[in-house]
Amino acid sequence: MSTPPVAVVGVGQTHHKSRRLDVSFGGLVREAVFRALEDAQMTLADIDAVVLGKAPDLFEGVMKPELYLSDALGAVGKPMFRVHTAGSVGGTTAIVAASHVQAGKHKTVLAVAFEKQSEGNAQFALGSGKGASLGAGGAFAPFIRAYIQRSGAPEHIGWKVAVKDRLNALKNPYAHLKIEDISIEKVKASPMMWEPIRFLESCPSSDGACAVVITDAAGANAAAADGRPPAWILSASSRSEPPSFPGRDPVRPAAALQCAADVYAAAGITDPRRQIDTAELYVPFSWLEPIWLEAFGLADEGEGWKLVDDGTTELGGSLPVNPSGGVLSSNPIGASGLLRFAEAANQVRGAAGEHQVDGAKVAIGMAYGANNQYFSTWAVGSSLHPFG
């Protein structure tokens, strides 16, 4: 690797819920931040810079919340940055934070992301404040229809993903949705929202935050020596493409393919399906799982749905996807991407608790945003050289 090694040494998140009416924005993000600092055995004084990500300001109607939150995040007198890449923002926030450490500019950087959806309305915000908002479901339904026709996937694939992620969520104490009696029948019977997407194939609206502490090799080695395994960042990549032009393919977006190729090449991953032990992919609607399995090279084109069908992506399968329950179970939008990155880190740290994938040594966290336009991914490992 050409960049200096850096690692995740602390991860924190809130208990995600529909409405956290008991806390302010500051109170919400601080819950995640202090859990991450405690995990890293650090205090705010150990943080050299803070990077904040969230969805567009229209979601809560607070302009420049990064300024409002600077004292809540202990950033007074320190560099404070805001990241904006739509739904992928949480992932990009982690990558920007890691970049500051890799560049040698700062030793330890705090990445924080949040959303407090209860203060506004996502459909309003996604529709730019106008009527007849398509919402995310309306935007993605045509892409899903194209995938289903192309791949010949049977309709139960979407239902299976919806059930799998909700079963995983039952093992994650922080997950928002806890549907004890989730079943294929229940998903099938739920209302059609954006044909072919049913209600239970969709993510919830959540209030929540996530925070990650990233530090340099010396800090990571010290944590390891203290019995607290770091998650080494093997590689990271962000790619984007224009929203629309004739010939654009939102099912296999060029930016996604490039992001995957970039992150695998830099990590020395030549056979992602076998070398990656678990993946946290951004799946707000069930069908995005097979779509991203294919675009990110974890399955051949047209074959992603088969990994869902045969149980490969279940916890206990050979490639568990979203063991945390994923975006389908918790969706504080701005934080959702960082949660993917943080959960991937926790897997290779052996810190994922009841949803731990046994022996996970290499994991990826991935987030996407807007019209399948922005992609952010990192690969993390339990060691810097997991492939020998």
Next chain:
Amino acid sequence: MTRFIESTITFPYKRSLGPVVGAFMTALTEKKILGIRCRDAVLVPPMEWDPATGAELPHEFVEVGPAGTVESWTWVPAPSEQHPLDHPFAFALVLLDGATTPLLHAVDAGTPSAMSEGMRVAPRWRGSRVGRIDDIICFVPGDMAETEGEDTGGAGEPVTRMDYLASITYRNPVPEAADRATEASREHRLLGLRCPTCGRVYAGGRGLCPVDAIELGPDCEVDLPHTGTITNFAIVTPVQYPGQTETEPFVRAFVLLDGTDVIIPYSAVIELPADRVKVGIRVDAVWASPAEETEEGGGMGGSWGSLLGWIPNGEPDLDDPDLVNRIF
């Protein structure tokens, strides 16, 4: 001359106040102003954390004021709708008695000559208070607090949330290409712009090629056909939110124009209910009659101008498995 379109967005946000600002707002309903002890300081309004270090603060509230001293001020000669008063006033930093940090609020002093650093001011309370900073209408010169209107008393229970009606009015420049597309639509022409570099054609007044990153001027204009095929679609179950205009599931279709590579995205459809829409339906453009013309245009909005949407034309459906992939 560049033309501008004015738009207004409003939304009734609901703030969760948290334990500290919530206590401050609750106290306002009782005509009390609370600060919080932070080491040797008393912060007003109170904060949940030490602003210098981020450390959590114990909830040690201190009642301050209600009168205080103006530390600094600026005059607002022409208030806007969103200002706290409808006549000229001062914004001032008021150090309330017992506080160590000043509170920003309005002072109703009549004229700037009545304002000075060091002057004493006291709150003018709203009679009916809900737990917002404008429960204090403004401060007035002197040491005596006053109440406007009938005093309806405190909230009686803790205030935990605050309504915040956000409103923004902004003006967007309309690109010349969009204006030309709108004008063409008045003549029931569908205007496209062909990129001289890659040959891609863009409709809807988009005056640039995002692939080659070049502007597309009038010399790139082409007339597009008025007949096409639905390649894909969304059926949206409308969620109700402030400003929502839809109550029933509605369709937005992607239309591939005959003999071109041009997709008209997110199109309105006419006489095609949600339960009948499918890939391959042949459609014709529908244009507004002069009587239906409005400033905002037809059913498609924006620079689509008089294009209302697309209607099935009765031709047999196209059966091409690749159609569904034509979304952009």
